[in-house]
Each structure stands twice: as C-alpha cells, then as structure tokens.
Amino acid sequence: MTIKCSIVPVTAYQQNCSVMVCEETGKAAIFDPGGDIDKIEAAIASLGGTLEVIYLTHGHMDHCAAADVMRKKYGVQIIGPQKEDAFWIDKLPEWCKMTGFPHADPFTPDRWLDDEDSVSFGNQQLQVKFCPGHTPGHVVFFHEQARLAIVGDVIFQGSIGRTDFPRGDYDTLIASIQTKLWPLGDDVTFIPGHGPTSTFGHERETNPFVADGKFA
Template sequence: MKIITIPVTPFMQNCRIIVCEQTQQAVVVDPGGDADKINAALKQHNLSLAAIWLTHGHLDHVGAAHNLREQHKVKMIGPHEDERFWFDNLPMQATMFGFKPINSFYPDEWLAHGDSIKVGLLEFKVLHCPGHTPGHVVFYQQAHNTVIVGDVIFKGSIGRTDFPRGDSKQLIDSIVQHIMTLPPNTAILSGHGNNTHVAHEQATNPFVSGQFG
C-alpha cells in the first residue's frame, strides 16, 4: 500500500490517494478542493482512479468530490447516512467557510459501521465515529496498521464539536472505543496536520490519555 498526501484548500486538508501497488488502482479520500492537484498526482503516478471515499460532509473534505466523480466516472462512497444534512447544506457551508458557491450533491453509496470497502487487493474496515459530525466514518487497514480518521482525532488534539450536531461526549466515546482500541503501532492519518500513532495518543493526547483529569 502506498499513500500520497496532497494538502488542499486554504484549510490545508490532507487529501489522501490510497494506492494498491499490485494493481495500480487508487481511491481518493476526502478531496476537499484543488482537483487539478489531485488529477496531476494521479497522472504523475500513472494511477487508475477506482472510487472516491469520504469520511464526512464538511466542505473542506468534499469540495472537489463531485467534479472528480464526473471527470473519472467513478462512485462517491461514504460517509454514514447521518451525514446527509451536511450535503443538503453544502451551499450554506460555502458561505460559512468562505469557499466559492457550490450546489448540493450526494454520495452514490452510504456506509455503515462494520462495512468493508476495497481498492484493488486492499480491504478497509469502516468504523462509524460520530461526534465531530454525526455521520463521520474512518477507514482502517489492518494489514498495514493504518487508519484514516478525517477530523476525529489529531496529533495531540481532537475534532471540533461546535458545529451543528457536534457532540463532544460522543466524539470522545468514538475515539476511546474505535481508535484507541486499535493496535498501538497503528498509524493515525488525520485530516489536518501531522500523522501520529495510537500509542502516542494513548500516552500524550490530553483529551483521551487520562493524564490531565
């Protein structure tokens, strides 16, 4: 497995291209914008785009998803259906976040906790992790000890919960139950900032380590 990270939009959101190196098939996770950069990376690495996967419906994670779907004739998959209202409100989000105007669009398939999705020979388990948003999901690849977590948890921090339908207790519960229970050497690839590991966050993250009350 190879993962190419492309920071997109003024929010420097970590769009990820996940590559099955045996098949050269790829998926784009959370294409928040800058479709030209994403397409350039696909071309540079001679990759065939198989699908678009979304962790949640915030515009800085989905802004280029519809354009890429139309260009490559692929499916947009995820997140959980509880996220529908964020897709309903994409035009409002554009105003709220200072993006160019955008019309609502929707995934081709919603995901549920425990689902499995594949790119080439790589299989990922879907974990529903609400709190930052109600329909947020993460993608866990067991063989390569990697979880792509969107805005659930960051190095030393956690996702915001002050947006509509955010819930801080629910977010902590999601992290403790579904992220901190993964093997300690699991790499955590967040939607913003640097990568980290489960063991590092268990030991140092003030929101989940238990060291600070």
C-alpha cells in the same frame, strides 16, 4: 506493504486529502477531496495510479466539496460517509457562501456507510468504523495490513475534532476515539484531516484530550 500513499493538503483549510494506490493493480482511491483537483490528480499520477473510487469521512466542505466534480469527471463512485451527515452535504452551497469557500453543489453519495462495513479498491480492503462526535455521520477507514487509518477530523496529533458545529457532541467523540480507534492498536499510524500524522499509541500517551492518564 501493498499500497502506496500520498497526502495532499488542499484548500485554504489545508485539509489532508489522502491518495492510496494498490501496487498490484494500479487502482487508486482518494479520501476527502475538498478542492484543488489539479493537486490531487498530480498525486495520483505521481503514484502511477488510476482513480477507481472516492471515499468521504464526513460532509464538511473542506473534505468533500470536489467529490462530485471528480465523480462526474472520472465516472467513479462516491462512498461514505454515514447517512447522518446528509444534512451537511445538502447545505454545501450555504456553508461555502457563508465562509467564502469556492462554491460546491449538493450531491448524494453512491453508497452510505455503517459501522463494520468493508470497502475495497484494487485488491485492497478497508474496514469502516463509525465514529460520530465531530459530525453525526463521521466514519474512519482502516487498512489493517498497512496498519494505517484515515481518521478525518476525529483526532489529530495532540488534539481532537471540534464539537461546536451543528449536531457535534464532545462526549460522543471521546467515546468514538476510545471504543473504535484505540482497539485497532497502538502501532496504527493515522492520517488526520489536518496537520501531521501520528500513531494511536502516541496519542494515548500524550494527547491532552484523550490520553489514558486523563481517565485514570
């Protein structure tokens, strides 16, 4: 494997901010920095990395509230999610105030993503899968060589993302999982937005929402 990876639970929501470092170059990417910047910085340092880019799976506050602060501090780009999540990012101050979450200003990513885009950090390539349902602009990042996916709140060990938020849709989420994630392979390990890692194969066997037997 040509990457080192660390999972950093951040904020009161214990959101999994992932840190990846390209072993060949030392360049680091962070995924979904929702807060607790000091913890994220410590993880980057412990892996011997230098921050190059910030990736976002979607626009919920616990996944993106610290992104713009870190973009300005390090002079790096924010890439993702898909542009349909712009309304979530635009309303960050309202959602933070409503839930007692630390304040975050709205921002605009440097680049919106679409299905089958490719992004990179260091010498590493990531495939982008557009997986709406939890939010309308949710994306997943897949490192094919490492057989690793950063899935945000699309799927969890034993569960799936909520669809009762504005513009969430249950049927769309199920379709995203079945048509965009399952074809990547049962052996793929995924890091969800909350909770422990799992594999797509394990979830196809055991997840009560999307197990293959549920749709037989």
